[in-house]
Amino acid sequence: MGGSAPRRDHHLPVETTSFVDRRGELAAGRELLARARLVTLTGPGGVGKTRLATRIAASVRRTFPDGVRIVHLSGLHDPALVPLAAADALDLHDHSAQPPLQALVEQVRDRRLLLLVDNCEHLLPACAELAAALLHGTTGVRILATSRHRLGLTEEHLLDLRPLPVPDPDGDLSGPEGYPALALFADRAAAVVPGFRLTAANRAAVARLCRRLDGLPLAIELAAVRMRVLDVDQLLDRLDDRYRLLTGGSPAALPRHQTLRAAVGWSHELCTEHEQLVWARLSVLAGSFDLETAEAVCAGEPGAVGAGEEPAAATSPRSHPYDVLDAVTGLVDKSVLSRESGPDGIRYRLLDTLRHYGLDRLRRLPGEESAARRRQRDWMLRRAAACESAWFGPGQRDIVARLRADQDNLRTALDFSLATPGERLAGLRLAGTLWFYWHACGAPREGRYWLDRALAANPEPTRERARGLWIAGLLAAATHDLAAGLAGARDAHALARDLDDEAEAAHAEYVIGVITLFMDDLPTALKHFEASVARGPVPGQHRSLHGLDQVELACALGFLGEAERAVEVCEGVRRMCERHGEEWVHSYVLRMLALAHAVQCDWRRAEEHARHALRLKLAVHDVIGIALTLDLLAHIGTRAGAPERAAVLLGGADRTWAGIDRDRWGSAALNSARHDSETRASEALGRPDFQRAYERGAGLDLAETVEYALHDGRPSPRPAAGRRPNGRTRSPHPAAGARLTRRETEVAELVAQGLANQQIADRLVIARRTAEGHVERILGKLGFSNRSQIAAWMAAQP
Numbered sequence: 001m002g003g004s005a006p007r008r009d010h011h012l013p014v015e016t017t018s019f020v021d022r023r024g025e026l027a028a029g030r031e032l033l034a035r036a037r038l039v040t041l042t043g044p045g046g047v048g049k050t051r052l053a054t055r056i057a058a059s060v061r062r063t064f065p066d067g068v069r070i071v072h073l074s075g076l077h078d079p080a081l082v083p084l085a086a087a088d089a090l091d092l093h094d095h096s097a098q099p100p101l102q103a104l105v106e107q108v109r110d111r112r113l114l115l116l117v118d119n120c121e122h123l124l125p126a127c128a129e130l131a132a133a134l135l136h137g138t139t140g141v142r143i144l145a146t147s148r149h150r151l152g153l154t155e156e157h158l159l160d161l162r163p164l165p166v167p168d169p170d171g172d173l174s175g176p177e178g179y180p181a182l183a184l185f186a187d188r189a190a191a192v193v194p195g196f197r198l199t200a201a202n203r204a205a206v207a208r209l210c211r212r213l214d215g216l217p218l219a220i221e222l223a224a225v226r227m228r229v230l231d232v233d234q235l236l237d238r239l240d241d242r243y244r245l246l247t248g249g250s251p252a253a254l255p256r257h258q259t260l261r262a263a264v265g266w267s268h269e270l271c272t273e274h275e276q277l278v279w280a281r282l283s284v285l286a287g288s289f290d291l292e293t294a295e296a297v298c299a300g301e302p303g304a305v306g307a308g309e310e311p312a313a314a315t316s317p318r319s320h321p322y323d324v325l326d327a328v329t330g331l332v333d334k335s336v337l338s339r340e341s342g343p344d345g346i347r348y349r350l351l352d353t354l355r356h357y358g359l360d361r362l363r364r365l366p367g368e369e370s371a372a373r374r375r376q377r378d379w380m381l382r383r384a385a386a387c388e389s390a391w392f393g394p395g396q397r398d399i400v401a402r403l404r405a406d407q408d409n410l411r412t413a414l415d416f417s418l419a420t421p422g423e424r425l426a427g428l429r430l431a432g433t434l435w436f437y438w439h440a441c442g443a444p445r446e447g448r449y450w451l452d453r454a455l456a457a458n459p460e461p462t463r464e465r466a467r468g469l470w471i472a473g474l475l476a477a478a479t480h481d482l483a484a485g486l487a488g489a490r491d492a493h494a495l496a497r498d499l500d501d502e503a504e505a506a507h508a509e510y511v512i513g514v515i516t517l518f519m520d521d522l523p524t525a526l527k528h529f530e531a532s533v534a535r536g537p538v539p540g541q542h543r544s545l546h547g548l549d550q551v552e553l554a555c556a557l558g559f560l561g562e563a564e565r566a567v568e569v570c571e572g573v574r575r576m577c578e579r580h581g582e583e584w585v586h587s588y589v590l591r592m593l594a595l596a597h598a599v600q601c602d603w604r605r606a607e608e609h610a611r612h613a614l615r616l617k618l619a620v621h622d623v624i625g626i627a628l629t630l631d632l633l634a635h636i637g638t639r640a641g642a643p644e645r646a647a648v649l650l651g652g653a654d655r656t657w658a659g660i661d662r663d664r665w666g667s668a669a670l671n672s673a674r675h676d677s678e679t680r681a682s683e684a685l686g687r688p689d690f691q692r693a694y695e696r697g698a699g700l701d702l703a704e705t706v707e708y709a710l711h712d713g714r715p716s717p718r719p720a721a722g723r724r725p726n727g728r729t730r731s732p733h734p735a736a737g738a739r740l741t742r743r744e745t746e747v748a749e750l751v752a753q754g755l756a757n758q759q760i761a762d763r764l765v766i767a768r769r770t771a772e773g774h775v776e777r778i779l780g781k782l783g784f785s786n787r788s789q790i791a792a793w794m795a796a797q798p
Contacts (some may be wrong), residue, residue: 022048022052022055022180025052025159025161026052026055026056026059028159029041029052029053029056029144029159030056030059030060032157032159033056033060033114033142033144034060036142036155036157037135037141037142037143037155038131038135038142038143038145038151038153038155038156038157039142039143039144039145039156039157039158039159040120040144040145040146040147040150040151040156040157040158040159041053041144041145041146041147041159041161042146042147042148042149042150042158042159042160042161043148043160043161043162044148044163044216044260045148045218045260045352045353046216046217046218046219046260046353047161047162047163047216047217047218048161048217048218049146049147049161050118050119050146051217052161053116053118053144053145053146054070054116056144057070057114057116057144060114061114062768062772064112064113064114064142065112065113065758065768066108066111066112066113066140067113067114068113068114068115068116069089069090069091069113069114069115069116070089070115070116070117070118071085071086071089071115071116071117071118072085072089072118072119072287072408073085073117073118073119073120073122073123073127074118074119074286074287074352074355075286075287075408075409075411075412076123076286076408076411077122077123077286077411077412077415078411078415079123079125079126080126080449081411081446081449082123082126082127082129082130083100083101083104083126083130084100084445084446084449086104086115086117086130087100087103087104087107087445088407088443089115090104090107090108090113090115090659091623091659091702092104092107092108092659092660093442093443093623093624093659093660094107094445094479094659094660094661095444095478095479095480095624095660095661095665096479096480096660096661096662096663096665097479097480097481100445101129101130101133102133104130104133104134105133105134105137105138106137106662107658107659107662108134108138108141109137109138110140110658111138111140111141112140112141113140113141113142114141114142114143114144115134115141115142115143115144116143116144116145116146117130117131117143117144117145117146118145118146119146119147119352120145120146120147120149120151121147121148121149124147124149124151124152127145127147127151128151128152128153131143131145131151131153131155131156132153132155135153135155162215163181163214163215163216163217164179164180164181164184164210164215164216164217164220165179165180165181165215166179166181166182166207166210166211166215167179167182167207168207169204169205169207169208169211170204173200173203173204173207179207179210181210181215181217181220182198182203182206182207182210183198184217184220184221184224185206185209185210185220185223185224186198186206188220188221188224188225188335189224189227191224192224192225192227192228193227193228196227202232202233205232205233205235205236206232208236209223209232209235209236209239212236212239212240213239213259213263214259214260216259216260216263218260218263218351218353219259219260219263219264221335222263222264222266222267222334222335223235223239223263223266223267225267225270225333225334225335226238226267226270228333238266239266242262242265242266260353261357264353264354264357265357267334267335267336268357268361270334271330271331271334271336272327272330274323274326274327275327275330275331275334275336276361277298277327278294278298278324278327278328278331279327279331279336279350279354279358279361280358280359280361280362280365280368280372281297281298281358281362281368281372282294282297282298282331282337282348282350282355282358283350283354283355283356283357283358283359283361283362284297284359284362284369284372284373284376284412285297285350285355285376285409285412286408286409286411286412287349287406287407287408287409288340288342288347288348288349288405288408289347289348289349289406289409290342290344290345290346290347290348290405291324291325291328291346291348292379293376293379293383293406293409294324294328294348295324295325296375296376296378296379296382297372297375297376297379298324298327298372299324299375328348332348336350336354337349337350338350338351342405343398343401343402343404343405344398344401344402344405347405370420373412373413373416373420374416374423376409376412376413376416377413377416377417377423377426377430378426380406380409380410380413380430381413381426381429381430381433383402383406384403384410384430384433384434384437385433387399387402387403387436387437388433388434388435388436388542391436391542391544391584392542392543392544392547392580392582392585393580393581393582394580394581394582394583396582396583396584396619396620397583397619397620400437400440400441400620400621403434403437403441404441410430410434413427413430414427414430414431414450414453414454417430418450418453418454418457424454424457424458425458425462425464427450427453427454427457427458428454428455428457428458428462428464428465428468429464431447431450431451431453431454431468431471432451432454432464432467432468432471434447435447435467435471435474436542436544438451438471438475439471439474439475439478440584440620440622441620441621441622442621442622442623442624444475444478444479445475445479447471447475448472448475448476448479451468451471451472451475452472454468455468455469455472461495461498461499462499463496463499463501463504465495466492466495466496466499466501466504466505466508467492467504467507468492469488469489469491469492469495469508470488470489470492470493470504470507470508470510470511472485472488473485473486473487473488473489473491473492473508473511473515474489474511474514476488477511477514477515477518480661480665480666482515482518482519485511485515486512486515486516488511489508489511489512489515490508490512492504492507492508492511493505493508493509493512496508501540502538502539502540502541503538503539503540503541503542505538506532506537506538506541506545506546507541507542507545509528509532510532510545510548510549510552512528513525513528513529513532513549513552514548514552516528517552517555517556520668520669522556522559522560523560525552525556526553526556526557526560529549529550529552529553529556530553532549532553533549533550533553533569543580544582544584544585547573547576547577547582547585547589548585548588550569550570550572550573550589551570551573551585551588551589551592553569554566554567554569554570554573554589554592554596555592555595557569557596558592558595558596558599559669561599563596563597563599563600564600566592566595566596566599567593567596567597570589570592570593570596571593573585573589574586574589574590574593577589583616583619583620584616584620584622586616587613587616587617587620587622587625588613588625590609590610590612590613590616591609591610591613591625591628591629591632593605593609594606594607594608594609594610594613594629594632594636595632597609598632598635598636598639601639603636603639603640604640606632606636607633607636607640610629610632610633610636611633611709611710613625613629614626614629614630614633614706614709614710615710617629618703618706623656623659623660623702624660626656626702626706627653627656627657627660628670629709630649630652630653630656630705630709631653631670631673631674631677633646633649633709634646634647634649634650634653634674634677634681635673635676635677637649637677637681638676638677638680638681638684639680643680643681643684643685643690644681644685644689644693646677646680646681647678647681647682647685647689647690647693647694647697648693648694648696648697648708649697649705649708649709650674650677650678650681650694650697651693651694651695651696651697651698651699651700652697652698652700652704652705652708652709653674653697653705654697654698655697655698655700655705656702656705678690681693696754696755696759699756699758699759700754700756701756704754704756707754708754739781740778740781743764743774744774744777744778744781746764747760747764747771747774747775747778748778748790748793748794749794750763750764751775751778751787751790751791751794752790752791752794754791757771757772757775758771760774760775775787775790778790
């Protein structure tokens with residue numbers, strides 16, 4: 001089975017450095033979350049709120065059956081996007097007509113989960129509104145927030161995170177292990193000076209240094225980096241000299257809220273002039289970024305962003321990519337940039353505090369900030385255009401992953417364009433270029449938000465406006481606002497005709513036709529798509545939309561009972577998709593083939609095509625397509641003599657639809673088909689057995705549901721013994737000498753039946769946490785990495 005396209009990671013991040021003791025705060029955080037539904041970690045910048053919140057969330061994750069997810073807000077600046085960011089973190093794909101926040105609450109109403117909302121301080125009203133809605137509209141959702149300021153809700157419980165305690169440098173230092181500030185410095189110093197440790201000779205100097213830095217973890221980490229070139233005493237002397245300069249001779253006069261800025265500034269002085277410039281320019285980037293993006297943003301005629309109050313004038317030649325790479329390498333070495341894995345290689349990130357410092361430096365150079373933001377926007381536009389051009393091809397999974405990883409930077413580019421005079425047409429162009437991302441990747445609400453803003457800012461009759469109008473219409477229809485969608489598509493068509501733009505007119509015609517189909521006007525839709533397909537593609541028309549013209553024609557034919565013609569149309573576009581290695585349109589073609597064969601009562605071929613469609617839809621993470629295909633497979637199951645399978649699939653389909661629109665957009669056809677499947681399966685099994693099977697499916701997550709649908713709950717087909725799909729050898733056997741206990745064998749048998757951990761716990765009358773522990777031990781004993789391997793091994797046992 002093809003793996004799903006990588007999603008932007010909203011699970012808890014993997015820790016890449018050691019976590020210095022915060023046992024008291026960890027215990028307090030866990031205790032607060034046990035009795036309160038909203039806990040906010042407050043404290044100054046650099047004190048470690050995000051790190052502690054992540055550790056608290058990790059320690060309680062097993063008490064939340066529906067998971068722990070993190071909402072990253074540091075790169076978000078528009079309060080209207082906060083509920084959309086939360087829905088994205090929860091992998092929800094709302095396509096209902098409800099307001100975003102109301103839809104979010106409805107979708108998680110029955111879930112037990114923890115939402116970690118990180119960096120709320122710049123979006124306090126929107127975060128407070130999000131928290132209030134979830135607290136009042138659900139019973140099983142808890143929120144752990146981090147913010148420099150409280151949210152201000154009556155339900156809020158605060159955990160004020162203070163700097164790390166530091167011992168008296170002149171006192172008894174015989175037990176330094178009791179002071180985490182000293183341990184933190186020693187740990188980070190050892191990373192740059194192997195073998196460094198606290199000794200009787202250096203403890204007092206380290207304690208004095210940590211006290212000077214007010215015990216702020218980020219300041220201590222930045223200072224420790226300088227151990228590459230200075231010893232502790234030299235480090236302390238240099239820091240004292242800097243503080244005396246900043247405070248007129250009295251280090252004690254530096255207030256705590258300025259300590260971090262002073263430490264960051266000190267780290268800034270450690271950088272070369274070119275590294276300082278790159279730091280400043282990279283500060284326009286939100287979230288993570290790859291090296292190509294860094295090179296694009298840092299190109300141009302650089303001015304020197306020096307350590308003094310006034311930066312020097314621009315004198316250096318244009319930056320070369322290798323110069324940017326050298327600077328990025330230096331900034332990683334100095335802990336200014338953090339390095340992390342991304343879907344297409346290594347990515348980098350500026351901590352929020354360091355990004356704000358860099359922005360302040362950048363703004364001291366006349367014209368530098370707008371120039372850097374323009375370069376960033378132009379790069380995002382080039383990347384989006386390249387992705388659109390390559391969309392009908394074999395790289396769709398990578399394209400989805402890359403754009404999701406760049407999501408914060410796409411938002412930044414759009415916001416800059418639409419808020420800056422003279423840049424607004426570029427904003428409309430970028431929003432329109434991303435049509436396939438908004439539509440194919442389950443982000444219609446956010447896409448419509450940007451398109452509406454961009455269209456309002458660009459009323460002139462341009463090609464970009466014609467394109468924006470039909471895309472906004474398509475996205476409006478995707479959220480069941482059919483009247484607005486049809487009006488937008490018709491306006492787009494009229495404008496494209498006025499501009500003599502055949503491609504945009506053809507795109508608008510597709511939207512008009514598909515909305516007509518949504519409105520159940522099948523004869524009109526049939527004539528519309530027959531004419532479009534007969535005309536063939538026009539110059540400049542995107543191949544995906546030409547393919548979808550044929551898919552919708554097949555759909556209309558199938559609904560009107562003309563199954564043979566539908567199959568003929570599908571086979572033609574299927575061959576086109578296969579020639580180009582395309583998967584997204586191909587998945588819709590396969591689903592239509594399944595529908596057409598279902599009309600012909602050819603259940604074997606219908607199921608074969610539906611399963612193939614499901615594989616491709618999972619590959620590009622088309623959640624709506626997955627939900628529609630699960631419904632279809634349930635229908636096929638009831639007609640093909642597999643009522644238990646149909647009941648399980650109905651449970652999984654309903655859970656999937658709950659993250660889209662519980663009412664299936666109010667569609668009479670979809671709801672009638674679902675009701676028919678339930679009736680038939682229930683009559684065949686009897687209501688108690690149907691309910692058990694249905695609940696089994698409802699307890700599966702999306703990946704588990706698809707796995708069941710593809711393999712009837714059996715293990716995934718394995719490659720030939722001794723070879724992995726990528727050609728490397730694998731061991732077909734578990735770890736030598738592995739033996740399971742009786743209880744572990746029971747758990748393994750239930751895993752092989754396709755049961756999730758909660759279902760195993762219910763079946764064996766044990767806690768979910770105990771079931772999870774058994775599964776983890778089974779994986780460890782057998783040397784396996786996933787549940788499918790357990791199932792395959794069990795199936796091979798005598």
